[in-house]
Amino acid sequence: MLLPLILPLSVLLLWQIATAREWLAPQILPSPLTVFWTFVDLVTSGDIVEGLAISLRRISVGFAIGAAFGLSLGIAMGRSAKLEQYVGPSLRAIAQVPSLGWLPFLMLIFGIGETLNYVIIAKACFVPITINTAAGIRNIPVHYVEVAHVLRLRRSAMLFRLILPGALPTIFSGIRLALGHAWIAMVVVEMLADTAGVGYMMTWGRTLFQIDIVIVGMVVIGAIGFLMDGGLRWIERRLRRWAPVHA
Amino acid sequence: MIRSLLLSLLTLFGGAGIAAAAEPAPGAIHFGAVGSGYGQQVGTQLIAIAHIKGFIQAEVGDAVKLDFNYFTGTGPAINEAIANGQLDFAQYGSLPSIILRATGVGTKIIASGGGTNIYGVVRTGLPINSIKELKGHSVTIQKATILHWSLLETLKANGLTERDITILDLKTADQLAALASGSADAEFGTASVLPLRDQGLVKVIYTSQRDDPRATGPSAFFVTDAFAAKYPETTQHVVNGFIKAAQWVAQPENREEALQIWAKSGVSYASLKEEYANEQLHDRLDPRLDDFFRGQYADGIDFAKQQKLTRKDVDLSQWVDPSYEAKALATLGLQNYWPNRDVNGAVVSN
Numbered sequence: 217m218l219l220p221l222i223l224p225l226s227v228l229l230l231w232q233i234a235t236a237r238e239w240l241a242p243q244i245l246p247s248p249l250t251v252f253w254t255f256v257d258l259v260t261s262g263d264i265v266e267g268l269a270i271s272l273r274r275i276s277v278g279f280a281i282g283a284a285f286g287l288s289l290g291i292a293m294g295r296s297a298k299l300e301q302y303v304g305p306s307l308r309a310i311a312q313v314p315s316l317g318w319l320p321f322l323m324l325i326f327g328i329g330e331t332l333n334y335v336i337i338a339k340a341c342f343v344p345i346t347i348n349t350a351a352g353i354r355n356i357p358v359h360y361v362e363v364a365h366v367l368r369l370r371r372s373a374m375l376f377r378l379i380l381p382g383a384l385p386t387i388f389s390g391i392r393l394a395l396g397h398a399w400i401a402m403v404v405v406e407m408l409a410d411t412a413g414v415g416y417m418m419t420w421g422r423t424l425f426q427i428d429i430v431i432v433g434m435v436v437i438g439a440i441g442f443l444m445d446g447g448l449r450w451i452e453r454r455l456r457r458w459a460p461v462h463a
Numbered sequence: 464m465i466r467s468l469l470l471s472l473l474t475l476f477g478g479a480g481i482a483a484a485a486e487p488a489p490g491a492i493h494f495g496a497v498g499s500g501y502g503q504q505v506g507t508q509l510i511a512i513a514h515i516k517g518f519i520q521a522e523v524g525d526a527v528k529l530d531f532n533y534f535t536g537t538g539p540a541i542n543e544a545i546a547n548g549q550l551d552f553a554q555y556g557s558l559p560s561i562i563l564r565a566t567g568v569g570t571k572i573i574a575s576g577g578g579t580n581i582y583g584v585v586r587t588g589l590p591i592n593s594i595k596e597l598k599g600h601s602v603t604i605q606k607a608t609i610l611h612w613s614l615l616e617t618l619k620a621n622g623l624t625e626r627d628i629t630i631l632d633l634k635t636a637d638q639l640a641a642l643a644s645g646s647a648d649a650e651f652g653t654a655s656v657l658p659l660r661d662q663g664l665v666k667v668i669y670t671s672q673r674d675d676p677r678a679t680g681p682s683a684f685f686v687t688d689a690f691a692a693k694y695p696e697t698t699q700h701v702v703n704g705f706i707k708a709a710q711w712v713a714q715p716e717n718r719e720e721a722l723q724i725w726a727k728s729g730v731s732y733a734s735l736k737e738e739y740a741n742e743q744l745h746d747r748l749d750p751r752l753d754d755f756f757r758g759q760y761a762d763g764i765d766f767a768k769q770q771k772l773t774r775k776d777v778d779l780s781q782w783v784d785p786s787y788e789a790k791a792l793a794t795l796g797l798q799n800y801w802p803n804r805d806v807n808g809a810v811v812s813n
Contacts, residue, residue: 423607425566
């Protein structure tokens with residue numbers, strides 16, 4: 217129960233010692249207490265709440281678009297070896313170009329604004345979800361599929377009773393991976409090409425040489441990412457209640 | 464033993480111009496300034512002249528290694544490098560330096576760096592021909608820089624406030640994208656916007672030198688307190704070299720060579736030529752800490768406070784240290800080489 221807390225608490229302790237002994241200038245590494253009070257300031261002034269609301273909306277929309285396309289294409293690719301042959305290699309090539317690499321190009325096409333944010337975040341989610349969904353479906357044991365054929369299951373029953381449940385663990389690792397990518401993409405796009413949100417707040421903190429603001433942003437992003445990941449794990453467990461424990 | 468003896472002899476004779484130095488010479492001196500990022504390691508300011516023409520090297524002697532860094536990350540990156548102890552001297556814009564000073568990092572202003580012309584450009588095709596007509600439009604700048612300050616000063620001079628426009632805070636490269644894609648209608652920038660005009664993307668509706676010299680972006684030359692305290696004599700030599708560079712640039716026969724040196728940074732020769740058109744470099748790159756310079760810095764400090772860019776107050780009188788420059792001007796016999804300007808930039812005496 218306490219094990220996961222050991223590392224963060226040690227880091228906090230080290231941080232406190234480092235600032236107390238001034239291993240680094242306070243302008244570079246502010247003390248944990250300074251950061252805490254900056255956090256309180258940002259909460260009471262509403263700055264962080266406003267920024268978070270914007271960032272979370274971007275994540276939700278971008279993730280929803282990316283996941284919808286990713287799941288559809290992933291299922292299609294997992295079901296059709298031919299489609300996989302056509303699309304798979306291109307997709308894996310695209311996956312190699314990080315979202316940041318797309319930014320200068322997409323910026324010229326979509327301009328600076330919400331569309332650009334949604335596209336970058338959606339793209340970041342799309343690739344891992346597609347690849348994992350397709351892999352999860354392909355890896356369903358052949359004899360399950362054979363049984364389904366023998367039972368003459370309809371296509372929809374086949375999809376919802378066999379394929380999706382069978383591929384669920386892999387699909388969910390894809391989704392969790394995608395959410396992580398979405399966060400990274402959002403912070404990057406806000407830091408580089410936007411004027412609102414938590415990522416922008418961090419860039420602004422850097423510009424003003426108030427590193428405490430940057431650290432608050434890091435902690436908030438980490439905490440929310442952690443909660444979201446936990447939420448997804450919980451959903452996955454709920455969806456897999458039917459599965460035997462050893463599966 | 465013999466080796467170190469030889470080395471110290473070498474140091475002594477190498478620095479021929481230096482009087483018997485009481486303080487040990489530093490092994491290396493680190494300089495920072497803004498760079499454009501696509502040319503050679505050189506910028507477009509006085510320090511780049513002092514660097515390429517070897518004015519500082521001649522003053523401190525060949526035994527001291529001089530290390531010049533031109534940061535594409537501009538002000539914030541220079542601030543970080545100073546706070547990290549990676550730089551001893553820096554020349555850059557007023558706003559970032561005020562932000563650093565307000566956090567308590569110790570620097571001294573030892574010379575003016577001269578002004579940077581600021582241009583207001585509008586996407587071609589938009590019916591905007593003056594600052595007043597910017598009302599209701601989006602303007603892209605990088606906030607917390609001299610561009611931000613200059614934009615708001617200009618708006619104020621034209622009876623507008625920042626609430627009359629939408630400010631889009633972007634880095635230079637992204638500003639171009641914002642203009643090209645129509646996300647922004649106008650931009651306030653340095654000479655880096657001129658190539659856009661040459662491509663027909665934007666038209667220039669404002670230049671600070673022509674329309675409002677007080678809003679021309681000020682810069683200064685800084686030394687860290689730590690370096691000045693440890694090496695006061697070397698600091699003096701560096702300032703001497705800096706003033707010599709300003710004197711060299713000020714002579715009309717050197718203008719062409721100066722533009723060629725700056726063009727190595729990647730900023731086009733044509734842009735640089737236009738930046739200083741109809742003007743003597745003697746006037747624009749005046750290194751002195753006179754009332755005009757102080758007025759601009761005081762303005763910058765007020766601006767930073769109003770805009771909540773700084774948490775603590777900055778006391779200009781505690782920050783400016785004119786002693787090195789006064790000594791350099793006296794040594795070089797240049798006390799009257801540059802005229803005194805009042806806070807509005809008008810010449811009051813020669």
